[in-house]
Amino acid sequence: MGILDTIRNPQDLNELTEEQLKQLASEIREFLITNVSQTGGHLGPNLGVVELTLAVHRIFDSPRDSIVFDTGHQSYVHKLLTGRQDFSTLRQEGGLSGYPSRAESEHDIVESSHASSSLSWADGISRARQLTGEGDRYVVAVVGDGALTGGMAWEAINNIAADKKRRVVIVVNDNGRSYAPTVGGFADYLASLRPTIDSFRTAPAYEVALDWWKKKLQNGGPVGQFTYKSLHAMKKGIKDWWAPQGMFEDLGMKYIGPVDGHNLQAMEHALATARHYNGPVIVHAMTEKGHGYAPARAHEADQFHAVGIIDPETGEPTGKAGAKSWTSVFADEIAAIADERQDVVGITGAMLIPVGLHKFAAKHPDRVIDVGIAEQHALTSAAGMAFGGLHPVVAVYATFLNRAFDQLLMDVALHKAGVTIVLDRAGVTGPDGASHHGMWDMAMVQVVPGLHLAAPRDATRLREELREAIAISDAPSVVRFSKGSVGAEVETLERLSDGVDILARRPSGSTENDVLIVSVGAMAELALDVANRLGAQGISTTVVDPRWALPVRRSIIALASHHRLVVCIEDGVRAGGVGSRIRQEMRAAGVDTALNEVGLPVEFLDHGSRSQVLERVGLTAQQITHDVVAQVLGTKVPFARPLPGQQHPTTGSLPIQ
Numbered sequence: 001m002g003i004l005d006t007i008r009n010p011q012d013l014n015e016l017t018e019e020q021l022k023q024l025a026s027e028i029r030e031f032l033i034t035n036v037s038q039t040g041g042h043l044g045p046n047l048g049v050v051e052l053t054l055a056v057h058r059i060f061d062s063p064r065d066s067i068v069f070d071t072g073h074q075s076y077v078h079k080l081l082t083g084r085q086d087f088s089t090l091r092q093e094g095g096l097s098g099y100p101s102r103a104e105s106e107h108d109i110v111e112s113s114h115a116s117s118s119l120s121w122a123d124g125i126s127r128a129r130q131l132t133g134e135g136d137r138y139v140v141a142v143v144g145d146g147a148l149t150g151g152m153a154w155e156a157i158n159n160i161a162a163d164k165k166r167r168v169v170i171v172v173n174d175n176g177r178s179y180a181p182t183v184g185g186f187a188d189y190l191a192s193l194r195p196t197i198d199s200f201r202t203a204p205a206y207e208v209a210l211d212w213w214k215k216k217l218q219n220g221g222p223v224g225q226f227t228y229k230s231l232h233a234m235k236k237g238i239k240d241w242w243a244p245q246g247m248f249e250d251l252g253m254k255y256i257g258p259v260d261g262h263n264l265q266a267m268e269h270a271l272a273t274a275r276h277y278n279g280p281v282i283v284h285a286m287t288e289k290g291h292g293y294a295p296a297r298a299h300e301a302d303q304f305h306a307v308g309i310i311d312p313e314t315g316e317p318t319g320k321a322g323a324k325s326w327t328s329v330f331a332d333e334i335a336a337i338a339d340e341r342q343d344v345v346g347i348t349g350a351m352l353i354p355v356g357l358h359k360f361a362a363k364h365p366d367r368v369i370d371v372g373i374a375e376q377h378a379l380t381s382a383a384g385m386a387f388g389g390l391h392p393v394v395a396v397y398a399t400f401l402n403r404a405f406d407q408l409l410m411d412v413a414l415h416k417a418g419v420t421i422v423l424d425r426a427g428v429t430g431p432d433g434a435s436h437h438g439m440w441d442m443a444m445v446q447v448v449p450g451l452h453l454a455a456p457r458d459a460t461r462l463r464e465e466l467r468e469a470i471a472i473s474d475a476p477s478v479v480r481f482s483k484g485s486v487g488a489e490v491e492t493l494e495r496l497s498d499g500v501d502i503l504a505r506r507p508s509g510s511t512e513n514d515v516l517i518v519s520v521g522a523m524a525e526l527a528l529d530v531a532n533r534l535g536a537q538g539i540s541t542t543v544v545d546p547r548w549a550l551p552v553r554r555s556i557i558a559l560a561s562h563h564r565l566v567v568c569i570e571d572g573v574r575a576g577g578v579g580s581r582i583r584q585e586m587r588a589a590g591v592d593t594a595l596n597e598v599g600l601p602v603e604f605l606d607h608g609s610r611s612q613v614l615e616r617v618g619l620t621a622q623q624i625t626h627d628v629v630a631q632v633l634g635t636k637v638p639f640a641r642p643l644p645g646q647q648h649p650t651t652g653s654l655p656i657q
């Protein structure tokens with residue numbers, strides 16, 4: 001039995017000797033490599049915070065003191081130390097979350113995986129502690145150098161630094177990377193601190209002695225005054241020359257570091273110093289992503305930021321290479337477009353490879369910009385680029401657009417800026433859980449005036465719709481697609497004049513009162529499966545793919561008036577989604593056909609595989625068919641009549657045969 005097996009809670013760490021702690025760190029590293037290589041997960045970030053997390057839990061008293069992880073993907077060690085040592089179900093349905101989870105432990109606070117929020121959490125918790133008479137409890141925020149490139153972090157620092165009594169300890173986990181090396185002026189500043197010498201600068205004894213000496217000299221008459229002033233000038237000169245005056249100290253926060261984040265004693269000393277300071281303080285820890293695991297260190301792209309199932313010895317993926325991914329289709333097409341259009345620029349929020357801009361960047365490095373984890377800035381900067389005559393393509397995961405909604409609305413759309421936003425990981429993603437599903441984008445953007453939304457159903461339509469989007473120069477255009485492998489090609493039977501694709505027609509001679517299925521994006525195969533199942537139950541269907549879901553195409557409305565029921569299937573929240581918009585447009589056109597919005601519930605969906613989550617919420621052919629049959633055969637759906645003089649949208653003739 002190893003030492004790790006004896007750790008049931010953080011208090012068990014306090015009895016360990018220095019040697020035992022070293023052994024424990026080694027066991028934890030071994031545990032992470034052995035287990036995460038079998039389940040997949042954020043192996044690199046967690047190997048980088050073994051000593052840091054041990055030190056935090058030895059110096060602070062969780063859960064009395066609150067420990068907040070930014071983004072939360074680096075909380076595996078924290079979980080191991082707080083009673084969760086079965087990682088066999090990591091990120092799986094019903095299993096251990098890959099992020100902090102309040103349902104799992106009282107030691108867990110922030111469940112969202114959206115970066116740069118930890119300092120605001122720390123500000124809020126510490127204010128609450130002060131106002132409820134518990135200001136002696138500490139709040140420790142563990143924040144990465146990448147997360148510190150997010151604007152929200154600086155909004156929080158502005159607030160925290162204002163109150164010298166706030167017991168907030170900000171542990172900067174500086175491994176110099178997000179996925180790739182962190183970019184920007186602040187990242188350069190952090191890097192510039194590395195050679196700085198003194199971590200004793202904020203030691204209490206040093207501070208007390210310095211204050212005594214300052215007072216002595218200042219009160220020592222003219223000679224003392226002169227001596228004090230000249231020594232102060234000399235010290236400032238040395239610091240400016242040798243140890244530049246820290247930005248954080250200029251902001252009014254104490255700065256301790258840089259500290260070797262893999263030296264447990266040094267980390268404990270720095271954190272103990274920070275604790276004694278009893279006010280807002282930054283502890284700048286220098287760490288390495290993937291520390292202690294050669295395959296991770298050698299993986300230049302992202303140092304095993306997130307791995308699938310790998311061989312623990314070699315770090316090589318063991319699963320068979322997946323089918324072509326949506327991301328790779330986008331990566332190839334945007335790189336081709338970049339060759340053709342010099343005005344097209346790419347923008348990423350510290351995720352160049354994950355969003356597929358790397359091929360574009362390799363060919364045109366000056367036209368792909370990494371803004372750091374700063375989606376809000378990305379959108380407004382893109383509006384500026386459009387004003388300057390460029391056509392920006394902002395590529396982000398759908399869930400991360402949430403935080404840039406106002407910039408999309410008021411900087412891009414209000415100014416009719418020709419900006420294309422490419423949303424990868426749209427819809428249910430799966431293992432990263434509730435804050436990673438890209439499920440709110442369509443409901444969010446459907447209220448943006450003038451916005452064009454495309455949801456390609458396969459690789460061919462992605463290429464097509466991406467090009468159509470980039471041709472829009474007077475409004476925002478959004479192209480959204482799922483995580484993972486792109487599905488099979490779904491052929492077009494007929495393309496209507498407004499760009500809507502007919503994927504399946506009802507049998508000739510069918511009645512007016514059949515079902516129109518509107519399939520949004522990657523739901524096409526599912527929609528056709530539903531159509532077949534309904535056909536077996538004697539219900540004829542027409543299946544269409546709008547391709548451009550917004551603005552709603554007129555042919556969708558006309559088709560609706562020739563069917564008994566419209567079923568809109570989308571991989572997004574059904575409240576306010578595409579189906580809702582179609583319903584509104586139908587009502588405005590006086591078409592009273594019944595409509596079902598089939599999509600995701602307005603809930604936070606726990607992690608699992610994509611298919612498991614879709615099954616859980618009923619977004620399956622079986623469930624949809626069951627519901628439609630019950631409605632139609634159960635005559636819960638009134639028969640619809642076409643409007644007088646309503647021409648059918650295809651050839652002006654009566655309903656499609």
Ligand SMILES: Cc1ncc(C[n+]2csc(CCOP(=O)(O)OP(=O)(O)O)c2C)c(N)n1
Pocket residue numbers: 045071073074113114115143144145146147148173175177178179289305349350351373375400403
């Ligand atoms: C708002 C937001 N944008 C993008 C991401 C995707 N993301 C997850 S972790 C990560 C890198 C974080 O870097 P850092 O904070 O330095 O932590 P490290 O992984 O280096 O420990 C990014 C960009 C996110 N989680 N949140």
Ligand SMILES: CC(=O)[C@@H](O)[C@H](O)COP(=O)(O)O
Pocket residue numbers: 071073113306354425429432436483
């Ligand atoms: C926390 C984090 O890194 C997320 O960005 C997530 O892990 C991305 O997962 P995928 O890129 O595998 O969808």
Ligand SMILES: [Mg+2]
Pocket residue numbers: 144145146147173174175176177178
């Ligand atoms: Mg980092």
